[in-house]
Amino acid sequence: NAGVTQTPKFRVLKTGQSMTLLCAQDMNHEYMYWYRQDPGMGLRLIHYSVGEGTTAKGEVPDGYNVSRLKKQNFLLGLESAAPSQTSVYFCASSYQGRWTQHFGDGTRLSIL
Amino acid sequence: GQQLNQSPQSMFIQEGEDVSMNCTSSSIFNTWLWYKQDPGEGPVLLIALYKAGELTSNGRLTAQFGITRKDSFLNISASIPSDVGIYFCAGRRNNNDMRFGAGTRLTVKP
Numbered sequence: 001n002a003g004v005t006q007t008p009k010f011r012v013l014k015t016g017q018s019m020t021l022l023c024a025q026d027m028n029h030e031y032m033y034w035y036r037q038d039p040g041m042g043l044r045l046i047h048y049s050v051g052e053g054t055t056a057k058g059e060v061p062d063g064y065n066v067s068r069l070k071k072q073n074f075l076l077g078l079e080s081a082a083p084s085q086t087s088v089y090f091c092a093s094s095y096q097g098r099w100t101q102h103f104g105d106g107t108r109l110s111i112l
Numbered sequence: 113g114q115q116l117n118q119s120p121q122s123m124f125i126q127e128g129e130d131v132s133m134n135c136t137s138s139s140i141f142n143t144w145l146w147y148k149q150d151p152g153e154g155p156v157l158l159i160a161l162y163k164a165g166e167l168t169s170n171g172r173l174t175a176q177f178g179i180t181r182k183d184s185f186l187n188i189s190a191s192i193p194s195d196v197g198i199y200f201c202a203g204r205r206n207n208n209d210m211r212f213g214a215g216t217r218l219t220v221k222p
Contacts, residue, residue, distance in 0.1 A: 004154070031208075042115060042200060042212025043155070056208070090154050097208055098143075103154030 002026050006091050006104035013081045013111045021076040021107050023091030031094045032074035033058075033101065034066060036087040043090060049074055050097070081111045118201050118213030125191055126221050133199060133216040134185040141203030141211075144177050144184035149198045149215070158199075159186070191220050 004025045013019055023032065030051050035043040045058030049068040063085060065077045074093075078085060088108050092101040118135045125131060135144070143162055147155035159170050161177035161184060168175055174187045184203075188195055201213040 040214055042118075042202070042214050044212070045208075045210065048208055050208075058208075059211075092154070097206075100157050100160065101210075103156070105153050 004091055004093055004102050004104035006089075006107050008107060009105070010108045011110070013078075013109065015081060015083060015111060017081050017111075018077070018079050019081065020078075021089055021091075021109075023074045023076070023093075023104060025072055025074075025091075025093040025102070027093060027095075027102065028071070029093035029095050029102075030071075031097055031099075031101075032068065033092040033094075034064070034074065034076045035090045035092065036060065036085075037090060037106070038087050046076065046089075083111050085109065086111045116201055116203055116211055116213040118216055120216055121214070122217040122219070124219045124221065127191060127193060129191055131188040131191055131195070131218060132185060133201075134183060135201030135203070135213045136183040137203055137211075138182065139203075139205070140181040141205055142181075143204040144175070145202040145204065145210075146173075146175050146184070146186045147200045147202065149200060151197075155200055188218075191218075193220050193222055196220050 007022045033048040034046040047066040049055045052071040055066045067075045088106045091104045094101045146158045149155045159175040166177040172189045198215040200215045204210040
């Protein structure tokens with residue numbers, strides 16, 4: 001059982017570069033989420049999706065875009081990376097909003 | 113944004129000891145959750161609490177949903193080396209508004 005798979009696991013970018021993080025889940029979950037985790041802070045919600053073709057802003061959405069073209073995939077994009085976006089990014093999915101969120105193993109992103 | 117106050121930030125204990133950590137907030141939550149995160153992995157749900165006053169156990173772990181709905185605690189009894197990790201509390205107000213504490217880093221000395 002793969003569960004929630006994030007790619008890549010590590011990435012180093014230069015300021016101003018763009019990239020896309022991919023999250024894939026094989027549990028047929030409706031809801032998907034992107035969080036960032038910074039030292040000394042809890043996970044903070046960036047964007048989320050309640051179903052294929054839908055997205056919504058979370059607590060810290062600025063500088064990020066997302067797309068949910070297929071139910072099993074949720075993409076997080078950085079159009080112009082900034083050092084403040086250096087973080088560990090986690091994707092999660094749940095059957096519905098009130099159900100348990102299952103997390104991927106994270107993507108460690110460094111922006112120089 | 114509203115974050116949860118989780119304490120302590122870190123704990124160093126001897127194997128076999130009991131552990132207690134808690135989470136407080138100035139806001140009311142409808143659900144409290146406790147997660148554990150091992151190095152290089154994502155958080156894994158340990159216990160979910162859905163009603164004020166609820167006390168729930170999962171093996172050696174026990175968690176309670178505070179009566180005021182503004183706090184929760186997690187106890188681990190008879191700690192073992194594999195309990196090492198970071199424990200996070202999370203409070204959820206509605207389907208998509210979930211806030212996390214900063215975590216308690218637990219070290220267990222054999």
